[in-house]
Amino acid sequence: ETGVTQTPRHLVMGMTNKKSLKCEQHLGHNAMYWYKQSAKKPLELMFVYNFKEQTENNSVPSRFSPECPNSSHLFLHLHTLQPEDSALYLCASSQVEGGSNEQFFGPGTRLTVL
């Protein structure tokens, strides 16, 4: 238990569906991240939020839309995905400015797009 929770743990969706992934951190951190891990590929950073503001978008297609309503919650809204978007989506948090900045990861959401 890392203090970062993600729901759902598994999700199957069609290409025309709209769904959202949720992440919550109970560590009092001020930065949150979305990563994507496709089969046989390294983890790729998607988005970074500091103090609820998006500070990095790593050239992610617009069919992925992040939302950070407060420093403890992070969402990833999904719409019109493609089968190649099937992957493990990981959320992480860290304490920047005064913290050691180690990132703590959630267990991930295994997404399958049909």
Place this chain on the structure above:
Amino acid sequence: DAKTTQPPSMDCAEGRAANLPCNHSTISGNEYVYWYRQIHSQGPQYIIHGLKNNETNEMASLIITEDRKSSTLILPHATLRDTAVYYCIVRSQGAQKLVFGQGTRLTINP
């Protein structure tokens, strides 16, 4: 951030020390060496990090060479639960981006 090179896979017997090497020959003076591991289908887990001195915590020890061009992560008494992919990452302190490579798949054998 500097790139790292790790062997794709290693085996170790249960109860023995597991020594995982990492090359980072282009590391710059303000960059730290971080180690994470990822057990199958879970999120990565932070293990340890260091700048130039050797570091030890309850999980592992980190040995960094004097020229800082390589390092070794040591799991002193490996257990079956240490089977995972281990990632060596070089990053400036304060930089938020973690750039993961392919890592080393460590298998602990009974």
